[in-house]
Amino acid sequence: KQKAPEKWVRSTCGYCGVGCGLYIGVKDGKPTYTKGDPAHPVNMGTLCPKGLSEHEMVQSSNRYTKPMIRKNGQLVESTWDEAFKTTSDKFKEIQAKHGNGAVSVVSTGQLLTEEFYTLGKFVQLGLKTNNYDGNTTLCMASAVMGYKQTFGSDGPVGCYEDFSYADTIMLIGANIADNHPILKLHIAKNKKITGKKPKIIVIDPRFSKTAKMADIFVPIKPRSDLALMNGLCHIILEQGWENEKFINERTTGYKEFRKHIMANYSPAEVAITTGIEVKELYELARVYAKSPAAMSAWTMGVNQSSLGTDTVSAICNLALITGNLGRKGATALSITGQCNAMGTRETGFTSSIPGYRNFASSYDREEYATIVNVPVEDVPQKRGYSYPQIIDAIEAGEIKALWLVATNPLVSFPDQKKLRRALNKLELLVVQDAFKSETAFKADVVFSASTWSEKEGTYTNSERRCNRAKKAVEPLGQTKSDFDIVLEFSKYFEGVNERLYPNWEKPIDAFNEWKKVSEGRLCDYTGMTYELIEELGGIQWPCNTANPKGTPRLYSEDMPCPTPDGKAKLLALDWLPMSEPQNSSFPLILNTGRTVEQWHTRTKTKTISILNDLAPEAWIEINPQDALKLEVKSGDRLDISSIRGKIKDIIVRESQNVREGNIFVPFHYNEQLINTITKAEFDPKSFEPNYKQCAVQLHSI
Numbered sequence: 001k002q003k004a005p006e007k008w009v010r011s012t013c014g015y016c017g018v019g020c021g022l023y024i025g026v027k028d029g030k031p032t033y034t035k036g037d038p039a040h041p042v043n044m045g046t047l048c049p050k051g052l053s054e055h056e057m058v059q060s061s062n063r064y065t066k067p068m069i070r071k072n073g074q075l076v077e078s079t080w081d082e083a084f085k086t087t088s089d090k091f092k093e094i095q096a097k098h099g100n101g102a103v104s105v106v107s108t109g110q111l112l113t114e115e116f117y118t119l120g121k122f123v124q125l126g127l128k129t130n131n132y133d134g135n136t137t138l139c140m141a142s143a144v145m146g147y148k149q150t151f152g153s154d155g156p157v158g159c160y161e162d163f164s165y166a167d168t169i170m171l172i173g174a175n176i177a178d179n180h181p182i183l184k185l186h187i188a189k190n191k192k193i194t195g196k197k198p199k200i201i202v203i204d205p206r207f208s209k210t211a212k213m214a215d216i217f218v219p220i221k222p223r224s225d226l227a228l229m230n231g232l233c234h235i236i237l238e239q240g241w242e243n244e245k246f247i248n249e250r251t252t253g254y255k256e257f258r259k260h261i262m263a264n265y266s267p268a269e270v271a272i273t274t275g276i277e278v279k280e281l282y283e284l285a286r287v288y289a290k291s292p293a294a295m296s297a298w299t300m301g302v303n304q305s306s307l308g309t310d311t312v313s314a315i316c317n318l319a320l321i322t323g324n325l326g327r328k329g330a331t332a333l334s335i336t337g338q339c340n341a342m343g344t345r346e347t348g349f350t351s352s353i354p355g356y357r358n359f360a361s362s363y364d365r366e367e368y369a370t371i372v373n374v375p376v377e378d379v380p381q382k383r384g385y386s387y388p389q390i391i392d393a394i395e396a397g398e399i400k401a402l403w404l405v406a407t408n409p410l411v412s413f414p415d416q417k418k419l420r421r422a423l424n425k426l427e428l429l430v431v432q433d434a435f436k437s438e439t440a441f442k443a444d445v446v447f448s449a450s451t452w453s454e455k456e457g458t459y460t461n462s463e464r465r466c467n468r469a470k471k472a473v474e475p476l477g478q479t480k481s482d483f484d485i486v487l488e489f490s491k492y493f494e495g496v497n498e499r500l501y502p503n504w505e506k507p508i509d510a511f512n513e514w515k516k517v518s519e520g521r522l523c524d525y526t527g528m529t530y531e532l533i534e535e536l537g538g539i540q541w542p543c544n545t546a547n548p549k550g551t552p553r554l555y556s557e558d559m560p561c562p563t564p565d566g567k568a569k570l571l572a573l574d575w576l577p578m579s580e581p582q583n584s585s586f587p588l589i590l591n592t593g594r595t596v597e598q599w600h601t602r603t604k605t606k607t608i609s610i611l612n613d614l615a616p617e618a619w620i621e622i623n624p625q626d627a628l629k630l631e632v633k634s635g636d637r638l639d640i641s642s643i644r645g646k647i648k649d650i651i652v653r654e655s656q657n658v659r660e661g662n663i664f665v666p667f668h669y670n671e672q673l674i675n676t677i678t679k680a681e682f683d684p685k686s687f688e689p690n691y692k693q694c695a696v697q698l699h700s701i
């Protein structure tokens with residue numbers, strides 16, 4: 001009774017890309033409860049453990065309450081004016097001496113769309129550096145590039161409703177039970193809607209919690225997913241199970257694709273590459289191809305690979321040759337990680353000009369410049385460095401300052417030794433974050449941000465649904481919203497605020513400009529208003545006069561792809577073996593991932609006791625056969641090493657969930673920092689890290 005909220009504010013969860021609707025309970029000016037919104041179409045009243053305890057994060061002891069500046073080696077509290085002046089003076093000095101690109105920025109999928117749009121404009125048109133990227137490059141850049149090369153644009157083609165209509169659901173490298181648990185509700189609705197249970201196929205080297213619901217579990221060898229997709233396409237074409245009409249009318253590149261697949265991906269060869277028997281490959285291909293509606297969905301197991309982009313397109317190839325696109329239950333859906341990874345994709349200014357415009361296109365540059373009333377010469381003609389390239393350029397001495405926004409590379413970036421070497425060379429490290437992250441502890445300046453429930457705007461989820469995130473309480477201490485930080489910081493650069501943000505005061509000003517920028521683009525938001533978004537429980541873009549209530553699926557029969565001929569491309573793609581296989585010194589392959597109780601680098605979850613008690617530390621999941629060979633058992637503690645370093649003292653869990661010769665360790669924990677030993681290897685098209693496979697050894701302590 002004592003804790004009963006005085007009011008409830010309708011909002012959206014700020015953790016993952018599922019985008020659940022919720023209510024924030026407020027008492028004495030603090031969030032005291034979180035409960036699911038029964039009217040929200042994504043979660044229908046339910047929340048996962050993180051969503052249910054989200055209010056606790058806001059009052060966490062791990063929050064900054066004031067800006068900070070390093071003085072005599074110590075971070076001490078400062079005023080906003082001192083923090084902004086120190087940073088702007090140093091940025092100007094570095095840019096005058098070394099050029100605009102010597103200042104770099106890495107942002108995040110944690111910001112609201114309005115904040116991300118405002119920040120991107122400031123970085124590209126105010127600071128005039130295009131060395132700007134997001135931490136989203138660490139999680140879904142491969143999905144972006146894969147969609148682009150297949151369909152001509154980024155944009156998840158399906159929606160959650162497809163889980164409820166598909167006859168076959170193929171989950172590839174996607175442990176949704178841990179990472180997107182609410183999506184299971186949409187699968188659970190399937191039988192009620194279709195009258196029969198869908199066939200669930202789970203493709204994963206690890207028997208994850210998600211695999212427990214599979215009708216067919218496919219325990220592929222690590223990194224063989226692209227070969228598997230090509231092998232399934234081979235069987236479908238060989239057996240004549242393809243959808244000829246769809247291929248002829250809706251795709252290009254079929255002749256070359258078919259020749260490549262038939263010549264290079266025979267079932268016998270694919271069986272060796274994937275570890276899946278030939279007859280099982282035929283059965284898989286038959287189940288998928290013969291389903292009236294089949295969907296595939298994937299997350300980090302696919303994206304976080306140096307073959308990530310091409311694996312995404314290989315999944316799309318399979319969908320295209322069987323005609324599984326743009327119909328209820330027939331799709332190829334990328335599931336995003338962070339709450340607003342999608343908003344950052346559309347509003348861009350990292351890998352594209354806002355509204356999925358191309359840096360290289362003079363038409364696109366001109367159009368954007370005209371809409372926002374800036375000289376076209378100010379709009380960059382090419383993408384600057386990606387996140388990993390920024391780190392390389394810092395190490396090479398080319399970039400001198402780094403401004404990180406709500407991201408924590410000192411836990412999340414691969415090959416920590418190399419990263420730390422680079423960061424030590426910086427003349428200025430600025431961290432803008434609500435939480436005392438490991439990276440913030442190393443900063444020269446901290447812009448202390450407010451967080452979820454303390455600010456206003458929108459998040460767009462994995463199915464392109466734009467949801468409202470509302471302010472329920474005042475920002476903690478002297479923290480400011482990321483929107484206010486950028487707007488106020490921009491005033492320290494002569495003429496920038498007036499030029500970029502004329503009369504802007506609130507996030508709605510950014511939203512209104514973003515709507516204009518999105519007009520006529522695939523990600524059209526022009527039909528949306530804050531009121532309508534709230535009324536409908538979110539709206540899926542494109543939303544405009546033609547689709548006033550949004551669009552559940554892209555590329556249905558009457559919607560061409562944004563390619564020159566309106567068709568999707570079938571691409572001839574190749575699998576490659578992993579670059580660091582097992583060897584006598586490092587005989588095991590490490591797979592990293594997540595658990596439902598923790599969020600990323602735990603900045604948000606480490607002080608929430610109910611989550612931390614359930615998952616207090618990292619663990620090594622090891623196959624019992626390997627445990628026997630090493631003479632270890634569950635509860636023992638071991639060290640792990642790779643050629644790049646060693647991590648000490650991690651508890652062992654014997655489990656049949658991992659294949660013999662493989663181990664799994666979650667990446668969340670700074671105390672057992674697994675990214676000390678992961679490899680700095682990146683997808684050449686998306687720049688996404690290959691987190692999932694590297695050769696390691698276990699040692700007794």
Ligand code: SF4
Binds near residue numbers: 013015018052181182
């Ligand atoms: Fe939040 Fe994701 Fe959990 Fe939904 S599934 S409550 S969006 S963390």
